[in-house]
Amino acid sequence: MTAPVRPAGRVRAPRQGFPGSGALRETGQLMTLAATTVRDAFRRPFQVRELIEQFWFVASVTILPAALVSIPFGAVIALQVGSLTQQLGAQSFTGGASVLAVIQQASPLIVALLIAGAGGSAICADLGSRKIREELDAMEVMGVSPVQRLIVPRVLATMLVAVFLNGLVSVVGTAGGYFFNVVLQHGTPGAYLSSFSALAQLPDLYISEIKALVFGFIAGIVAAYRGLHPKGGPKGVGDAVNQSVVITFLLLFFVNVVLTAIYLQLVPQKGA
Amino acid sequence: MGIEVTVEGLTKSFGKQTVWQDVTLTLPPGEVSVMLGPSGTGKTVFLKSIIGLLKPERGRVLVGGVDMVNSPERDVYEARKMFGLMFQDGALFGSMNLFDNIAFPLREHTRKKESEIRRIVMERIDMVGLLGAEGKLPGEISGGMRKRAGLARALVLDPQIILCDEPDSGLDPVRTSYISQLLIDLNAQIDATMLIVTHNLDIASTVPDNMGMLFRRELVAFGPRELLLTSDEPVVRQFLSGRRAGPIGMSEEKDEATIAREQLHGEGVGSGEPPRIVPQLEPTPGLPPRQAVQRRRARVLAMWDTLPASARTAITTGLTPQGEPA
Numbered sequence: 001m002t003a004p005v006r007p008a009g010r011v012r013a014p015r016q017g018f019p020g021s022g023a024l025r026e027t028g029q030l031m032t033l034a035a036t037t038v039r040d041a042f043r044r045p046f047q048v049r050e051l052i053e054q055f056w057f058v059a060s061v062t063i064l065p066a067a068l069v070s071i072p073f074g075a076v077i078a079l080q081v082g083s084l085t086q087q088l089g090a091q092s093f094t095g096g097a098s099v100l101a102v103i104q105q106a107s108p109l110i111v112a113l114l115i116a117g118a119g120g121s122a123i124c125a126d127l128g129s130r131k132i133r134e135e136l137d138a139m140e141v142m143g144v145s146p147v148q149r150l151i152v153p154r155v156l157a158t159m160l161v162a163v164f165l166n167g168l169v170s171v172v173g174t175a176g177g178y179f180f181n182v183v184l185q186h187g188t189p190g191a192y193l194s195s196f197s198a199l200a201q202l203p204d205l206y207i208s209e210i211k212a213l214v215f216g217f218i219a220g221i222v223a224a225y226r227g228l229h230p231k232g233g234p235k236g237v238g239d240a241v242n243q244s245v246v247i248t249f250l251l252l253f254f255v256n257v258v259l260t261a262i263y264l265q266l267v268p269q270k271g272a
Numbered sequence: 273m274g275i276e277v278t279v280e281g282l283t284k285s286f287g288k289q290t291v292w293q294d295v296t297l298t299l300p301p302g303e304v305s306v307m308l309g310p311s312g313t314g315k316t317v318f319l320k321s322i323i324g325l326l327k328p329e330r331g332r333v334l335v336g337g338v339d340m341v342n343s344p345e346r347d348v349y350e351a352r353k354m355f356g357l358m359f360q361d362g363a364l365f366g367s368m369n370l371f372d373n374i375a376f377p378l379r380e381h382t383r384k385k386e387s388e389i390r391r392i393v394m395e396r397i398d399m400v401g402l403l404g405a406e407g408k409l410p411g412e413i414s415g416g417m418r419k420r421a422g423l424a425r426a427l428v429l430d431p432q433i434i435l436c437d438e439p440d441s442g443l444d445p446v447r448t449s450y451i452s453q454l455l456i457d458l459n460a461q462i463d464a465t466m467l468i469v470t471h472n473l474d475i476a477s478t479v480p481d482n483m484g485m486l487f488r489r490e491l492v493a494f495g496p497r498e499l500l501l502t503s504d505e506p507v508v509r510q511f512l513s514g515r516r517a518g519p520i521g522m523s524e525e526k527d528e529a530t531i532a533r534e535q536l537h538g539e540g541v542g543s544g545e546p547p548r549i550v551p552q553l554e555p556t557p558g559l560p561p562r563q564a565v566q567r568r569r570a571r572v573l574a575m576w577d578t579l580p581a582s583a584r585t586a587i588t589t590g591l592t593p594q595g596e597p598a
Contacts, residue, residue, distance in 0.1 A: 133361075135363055135364075135366065141355060142425075143349050143377075144376075
């Protein structure tokens with residue numbers, strides 16, 4: 001039984017290619033996913049269980065590596081800054097300088113790299129394999145939005161873990177720096193500690209946590225985006241995981257520059 | 273009763289390649305329809321377009337007032353709750369056991385108590401013959417069981433439209449006939465509109481009320497089963513008889529030279545005898561009669577004048593054994 005043919009619906013604009021259009025399209029889709037995720041985060045029902053599971057998962061794969069990386073990282077900064085200040089004759093500021101470097105720069109980046117490398121890659125692989133097994137299609141067909149059901153809890157989990165982990169890495173990194181400066185370089189504990197308040201201030205900690213939050217969001221969104229669009233079969237999922245980590249790293253360092261520049265412009269530095 | 277699905281002027285392409293264009297058809301409410309077509313003619317794409325997973329470039333799919341192609345995402349999600357889709361390999365969630373898989377739509381969309389969910393899920397599990405396997409993970413069961421579990425999950429929200437993507441692929445002939453019978457029984461029980469996409473000839477000849485065929489980027493025909501089963505359209509004839517001779521080649525289409533050579537060797541297109549029509553499956557005794565049968569009869573009689581003579585004869589002989597001449 002064929003009904004009479006009637007022109008219906010609107011014609012979608014054909015996809016035209018000019019150099020660079022592919023990159024723009026991908027960027028646009030990534031932004032759309034980010035916007036959808038933010039919107040769906042406020043839509044009920046909120047997936048508490050999924051969030052807790054994902055939070056626990058991301059935390060469990062990142063806590064130990066983060067702590068282990070942050071000790072030598074804090075030490076390297078302490079050693080470098082320590083020798084530099086010695087040359088300049090400003091040993092008393094070693095503590096303040098190294099703590100600024102650790103809290104403002106090193107800690108959020110370490111956290112983000114680990115979340116992208118350990119948590120994000122797992123999220124990307126999980127979503128990618130679900131996509132090629134048509135699980136996500138099945139979910140959509142059942143009227144459940146995969147963004148709301150799966151991606152929102154994952155992105156929130158990476159953001160929360162990033163914030164908490166950032167606190168941990170800051171503490172461990174600072175403690176590592178203190179140990180190396182005081183014990184190995186024979187700095188004075190009192191000078192190390194008092195220079196904290198001479199150079200560092202509370203907003204430094206705020207920007208550190210804000211950075212961690214933003215980096216966690218980026219890591220989660222990029223992982224989810226690459227996971228949702230694997231190209232062609234299981235091999236595509238592997239490629240997607242790879243790309244998600246690389247893209248996250250590139251974005252992180254770029255966003256870090258922007259955030260640092262804004263922060264240094266907006267917040268007057270102590271002793272300046 | 274099932275809902276009517278109206279497809280109007282649907283065109284879908286991937287990049288420059290058109291999958292099919294200007295597909296226009298109506299799935300009559302409560303009836304079982306089958307969409308045939310050689311591999312790679314976009315049958316699955318058609319199914320996914322109906323449910324809004326893929327967005328065709330042109331045309332519309334109207335389901336209860338919602339256009340699955342152009343309506344806002346929110347309306348499409350709402351409309352999907354009327355659908356049940358059985359994926360080719362079940363598309364079960366690998367991390368959940370069968371019970372949780374089948375209970376998933378209930379837990380997401382209803383506020384039913386856990387005991388109520390359990391009752392409904394076990395009923396569906398019984399329906400598809402999977403009792404005892406509800407604790408297994410999808411990775412631990414055979415492909416046929418995954419398919420049936422996928423069907424159970426598609427049924428759990430009492431859908432008004434059921435779409436089946438190749439219910440026979442990967443199943444042995446016996447299991448395929450069981451699935452055929454299951455689909456007909458389902459239709460008798462819940463009177464849902466059903467669309468089955470397949471290239472299995474047994475299913476095509478025994479299950480549907482209506483048949484359609486996709487070939488060469490077009491809908492070749494769509495109508496009552498007798499129309500296609502008696503059709504002298506070369507593509508339809510070739511496909512339903514499963515012969516090599518005809519317009520369908522290994523790579524979808526044959527070129528003119530091959531067809532000419534075949535005709536030279538007496539393997540011409542129209543060489544077969546007219547196809548025999550197998551009676552349609554009846555619901556298992558004890559189940560209510562299919563309400564769609566009466567509706568379809570009225571519908572077919574209304575379009576009687578437009579049907580070719582061979583189809584009329586087939587319909588008449590199909591109705592006679594039940595003592596009710598048309």
